[in-house]
Amino acid sequence: MSSGNKNLEKLTPKQRALYELLLKEKKGQLQDxxxxxVERTIPxxxxxGPAPASFPQxxxxxxxxxxxxxxxxxxxxxxxxxxxxxxxALLERCVNQVVRRHESLRTVFAAREDGIPVQVVLPxxxxxxxxxxxxxxxxxxxxxxxxxxxSEESQRLFDLARGPLLRGKVLRLGPDxxxxxxxxxxxVTDRWSLGVFVRELMAFYATGVTGQSHDLPEPAIQxxxxxxxxxxxxxxxxxxxxxxxxxxxxxxxxxxxxxxxxRPRPPEQTYRGxxxxxTLPVAxxxxxxEISQQEGATLFMTLLATxxxxxxxxxxxxxxxxxSPIAGRNVPELETLIGFFVNTLVLRNDLGGNPTFRELLRRxxxxxxxxxxxxxxxxEKLVEExxxxxxxxxxxxxxxxFSFQNTPRQDLSMPGLQSTYLLxxxxxxxxxxxxxxxxxxxxxxxxxLEYNTDLFDVATIQRMRGHFYSLLGAVAENPDTRLSELPLxxxxxxxxxxxxxxxxxxxxxxxxxLHSLIEAQAxxxxxxxxxxxxxSALSYAQLDSRSNQLAWHLRSLGARPGSLVGVCxxxxxxxxxxxxxxxxSGAAYVPLDPAYPRERLAGMLEDADAPVLLTHEHLKxxxxxxxxxxxxxxxxxxxxxxxSRDSLPLLAGPDAPAYVIFTSGSTGRPKGAINCHSGIxxxxxxxxxxxxxxxxxxxxxxxxxSFDVSVWEFFWPLMTGARLVLAKPGGHQDPAYLVRLIxxxxxxxxxxxxxxxxxxxxxxxxxKLSGLRRVVCSGEALPAELVRRxxxxxxxSAEVHNLYGPTEAAVDVSFWHCARGDSRHxxxxxxxxxxxxxHVLDSTGLPTPVGVPGELFIGGVQVGLGYLSRPALxxxxxxxxxxxxxxxxxxxxxxxxxxxxxxxxLEYLGRADFQVKLRGFRIELGEIxxxxxxxxxxxxxxxxxxxxxxxxxxxxxxxx
Ligand code: AMP
Ligand code: MG
Numbered sequence: 024m025s026s027g028n029k030n031l032e033k034l035t036p037k038q039r040a041l042y043e044l045l046l047k048e049k050k051g052q053l054q055d056x057x058x059x060x061v062e063r064t065i066p067x068x069x070x071x072g073p074a075p076a077s078f079p080q081x082x083x084x085x086x087x088x089x090x091x092x093x094x095x096x097x098x099x100x101x102x103x104x105x106x107x108x109x110x111x112a113l114l115e116r117c118v119n120q121v122v123r124r125h126e127s128l129r130t131v132f133a134a135r136e137d138g139i140p141v142q143v144v145l146p147x148x149x150x151x152x153x154x155x156x157x158x159x160x161x162x163x164x165x166x167x168x169x170x171x172x173x174s175e176e177s178q179r180l181f182d183l184a185r186g187p188l189l190r191g192k193v194l195r196l197g198p199d200x201x202x203x204x205x206x207x208x209x210x211v212t213d214r215w216s217l218g219v220f221v222r223e224l225m226a227f228y229a230t231g232v233t234g235q236s237h238d239l240p241e242p243a244i245q246x247x248x249x250x251x252x253x254x255x256x257x258x259x260x261x262x263x264x265x266x267x268x269x270x271x272x273x274x275x276x277x278x279x280x281x282x283x284x285x286r287p288r289p290p291e292q293t294y295r296g297x298x299x300x301x302t303l304p305v306a307x308x309x310x311x312x313e314i315s316q317q318e319g320a321t322l323f324m325t326l327l328a329t330x331x332x333x334x335x336x337x338x339x340x341x342x343x344x345x346x347s348p349i350a351g352r353n354v355p356e357l358e359t360l361i362g363f364f365v366n367t368l369v370l371r372n373d374l375g376g377n378p379t380f381r382e383l384l385r386r387x388x389x390x391x392x393x394x395x396x397x398x399x400x401x402x403e404k405l406v407e408e409x410x411x412x413x414x415x416x417x418x419x420x421x422x423x424x425f426s427f428q429n430t431p432r433q434d435l436s437m438p439g440l441q442s443t444y445l446l447x448x449x450x451x452x453x454x455x456x457x458x459x460x461x462x463x464x465x466x467x468x469x470x471x472l473e474y475n476t477d478l479f480d481v482a483t484i485q486r487m488r489g490h491f492y493s494l495l496g497a498v499a500e501n502p503d504t505r506l507s508e509l510p511l512x513x514x515x516x517x518x519x520x521x522x523x524x525x526x527x528x529x530x531x532x533x534x535x536x537l538h539s540l541i542e543a544q545a546x547x548x549x550x551x552x553x554x555x556x557x558x559s560a561l562s563y564a565q566l567d568s569r570s571n572q573l574a575w576h577l578r579s580l581g582a583r584p585g586s587l588v589g590v591c592x593x594x595x596x597x598x599x600x601x602x603x604x605x606x607x608s609g610a611a612y613v614p615l616d617p618a619y620p621r622e623r624l625a626g627m628l629e630d631a632d633a634p635v636l637l638t639h640e641h642l643k644x645x646x647x648x649x650x651x652x653x654x655x656x657x658x659x660x661x662x663x664x665x666x667s668r669d670s671l672p673l674l675a676g677p678d679a680p681a682y683v684i685f686t687s688g689s690t691g692r693p694k695g696a697i698n699c700h701s702g703i704x705x706x707x708x709x710x711x712x713x714x715x716x717x718x719x720x721x722x723x724x725x726x727x728x729s730f731d732v733s734v735w736e737f738f739w740p741l742m743t744g745a746r747l748v749l750a751k752p753g754g755h756q757d758p759a760y761l762v763r764l765i766x767x768x769x770x771x772x773x774x775x776x777x778x779x780x781x782x783x784x785x786x787x788x789x790x791k792l793s794g795l796r797r798v799v800c801s802g803e804a805l806p807a808e809l810v811r812r813x814x815x816x817x818x819x820s821a822e823v824h825n826l827y828g829p830t831e832a833a834v835d836v837s838f839w840h841c842a843r844g845d846s847r848h849x850x851x852x853x854x855x856x857x858x859x860x861x862h863v864l865d866s867t868g869l870p871t872p873v874g875v876p877g878e879l880f881i882g883g884v885q886v887g888l889g890y891l892s893r894p895a896l897x898x899x900x901x902x903x904x905x906x907x908x909x910x911x912x913x914x915x916x917x918x919x920x921x922x923x924x925x926x927x928x929l930e931y932l933g934r935a936d937f938q939v940k941l942r943g944f945r946i947e948l949g950e951i952x953x954x955x956x957x958x959x960x961x962x963x964x965x966x967x968x969x970x971x972x973x974x975x976x977x978x979x980x981x982x983x
Pocket of ligand 2 (some may be wrong): 732827829830834
């Protein structure tokens with residue numbers, strides 16, 4: 024000791040303070056310096072009747088009553104392997120000697136009238152330790168058997184009223200090879216207690232073998248003495264001050280930690296779990312200790328701060344609350360008892376404002392020091408006092424736990440035996456996630472991530488572990504890094520996101536315009552039927568020459584590359600001729616849907632400022648006041664017919680605008696998204712490569728041409744020699760008409776927004792549409808259940824595809840084939856199309872890992888040119904593409920939230936602006952409604968709030 028003291032003297036005051044802090048933390052004895060260890064002796068109780076349960080026992084007992092058969096996670100288990108000649112009969116005697124010493128191991132529980140459980144100590148309890156012989160099995164079979172028995176033993180429920188609340192079993196693997204399985208209910212034990220249990224067992228066993236006496240003094244008190252003492256102690260002034268501190272710490276209740284899960288959260292916690300092991304290299308541990316020391320913090324605090332950073336980055340929340348166990352044995356006579364003493368500290372940390380890690384560590388230290396000083400308040404008292412909203416689907420106040428043991432584990436040493444603890448996964452999880460680390464030997468840290476398997480896939484936890492390592496490495500390298508700059512992704516993940524998951528590189532012709540694709544097809548199949556509208560049709564040659572005439576005419580009226588031509592027509596042959604003609608003239612077309620309200624058309628006309636406007640005579644009256652020159656294709660066709668039928672030279676380049684489609688977006692008036700030829704050409708060539716339309720196919724054109732889906736409906740068939748059938752005006756909303764038309768015209772390919780697909784599937788006769796090959800969905804989230812319905816009702820030949828993309832990036836940028844029999848609860852939006860990159864970025868612009876939501880950004884050839892007459896908005900949404908090596912490349916910010924799935928496809932999760940507004944609980948009802956109504960496509964919202972008025976929580980919203 025004296026040399027140790029000398030060493031201590033050499034320490035600086037700061038180092039010494041840290042040393043003392045460490046010592047105390049080790050013993051679980053951190054407490055307020057001012058309250059020292061005063062009047063800490065626990066008296067024996069006077070009577071011998073039932074004693075009240077302690078606070079932690081009470082809560083666990085209630086959990087058990089509530090959860091019934093699912094509370095197996097509250098079993099505490101160890102598996103020990105003995106090599107050598109184990110005397111099983113002696114072992115059994117020794118177990119019973121320990122049971123005799125500790126009343127806790129003889130305790131059962133009964134409900135008192137006031138609902139508080141009491142502990143009843145059985146005067147006698149003789150435990151049998153059965154032996155099962157599995158020596159006839161092969162080594163592999165034995166390993167599997169040990170694993171199976173461990174999870175069976177550790178999950179079998181105890182009868183709290185009848186006891187016993189511990190059990191043991193020995194598996195005999197061979198004459199000199201045994202495995203002991205020991206399970207206790209948490210009500211009568213904790214991890215520290217297991218150390219006591221093993222120590223005593225070893226002492227008795229050694230005595231039995233050698234005949235020498237052991238030196239275990241009789242326990243001075245028993246657990247029930249503690250329970251009575253704790254209840255007396257935790258009242259009045261002491262309770263008040265403790266509560267005051269914790270209520271301040273949790274002034275506003277922490278919002279549940281929303282780690283992105285792989286499956287929807289079951290309505291009730293399931294406790295099914297598994298583990299993934301975690302190991303830290305010695306050099307890393309040393310570096311982390313060094314950093315801890317610099318800040319006068321402990322390694323626990325540094326690991327906690329890193330774990331909280333990990334939770335922050337995965338949940339995108341900044342207010343991170345983590346539970347952490349504390350031994351709760353502040354009184355010396357408790358150190359040798361077996362019982363449930365461990366308490367849980369609620370460690371809440373503010374990770375907001377993007378601090379450096381060092382700053383975060385300081386915050387963590389402050390939080391921990393204050394919590395240690397108030398560690399006596401039982402967690403259950405706190406829950407009782409704070410009354411967090413009842414939610415059976417998660418643990419109250421915190422959902423993830425961090426535990427770090429740096430006291431050496433009780434070594435196993437018994438005469439004639441070599442014994443080791445086996446790390447067997449018990450198959451349970453008390454929390455969403457638990458990081459348990461231990462330092463059994465100096466600088467050697469290992470442990471595991473224990474996770475709920477109903478929420479997370481193993482791969483997700485493995486990735487999370489990789490992120491924990493990345494963070495620790497970066498922290499060790501430079502603790503002055505800001506949280507947002509600490510790298511999360513491993514190198515492999517970075518590579519995966521940057522290349523594996525990205526759209527295929529395809530060498531589609533670059534110098535081609537949209538209409539040139541159709542001109543080429545007209546040359547290949549001039550006589551084939553190109554389009555049909557009711558009883559009239561045009562061949563490819565007719566379509567080509569008509570649109571040439573109109574294009575020449577448009578030229579004469581001033582249409583040029585870069586200029587716009589408004590088109591206000593209903594679905595008709597003329598409509599297709601008009602669109603093609605505008606493109607051929609070098610200009611870009613702007614659809615003006617005659618069904619739109621007047622004000623909307625007026626806004627569009629104003630933005631477009633088109634020199635020419637194509638329409639039909641009867642639609643002239645729907646158009647508001649404007650300055651464009653109007654050409655009626657029906658009444659004024661004679662003026663067009665005088666022009667040449669010859670094709671025009673290629674006037675526009677690939678980067679010239681092809682069409683401008685107005686989208687509503689979430690705010691204000693519609694804005695015109697400008698798309699260029701190269702973007703839409705890429706989109707169409709990709710589509711042809713992917714789905715291979717042939718001249719035998721018929722595509723239905725039914726999407727209003729003011730939506731960009733119509734662009735592929737028009738031009739994809741026409742560039743491949745297939746046939747285009749136009750639905751009659753208004754027909755796209757009439758399922759019965761659609762079924763008839765599809766059947767009569769043998770339509771093979773068509774598009775639905777999911778809500779329309781639902782209505783369509785209701786229609787009798789859909790099962791007979793045997794010509795259907797492809798049902799393409801896009802525009803809104805496609806429910807999995809709808810896809811299953813479609814698969815069930817449509818003929819087997821019909822495939823269902825989910826496409827995703829904003830108007831600003833040439834219709835669609837990702838695609839997914841909905842396979843029959845997929846049992847997933849959602850439909851992915853799939854992988855990027857050719858020559859397209861998708862990025863899921865966090866709020867600081869860093870890629871989020873697989874599984875973690877972020878905002879979706881689009882890069883590549885399909886990104887449009889911006890918004891018509893809206894430079895500020897364009898600059899806000901179309902950013903320089905930092906991921907691209909191509910000069911001038913743009914990145915489009917979608918405002919959609921998505922996440923990568925492990926297979927490189929994407930899951931769509933909703934609108935970003937929408938979610939941000941819903942985050943944060945204390946918002947006025949009116950604000951929620953406003954937020955919902957501001958979301959695109961939402962016309963009505965019903966908000967349902969929890970009844971508990973003290974902490975209103977949004978639990979559901981319906982959108983009509
Ligand atoms: P628009 O610009 O009208 O094409 O609308 C694009 C928006 O519709 C996207 O930003 C998404 O919010 C939504 N959207 C489009 N396709 C899908 C899809 N397949 N799944 C979910 N949402 C979609
Ligand atoms: Mg779209």
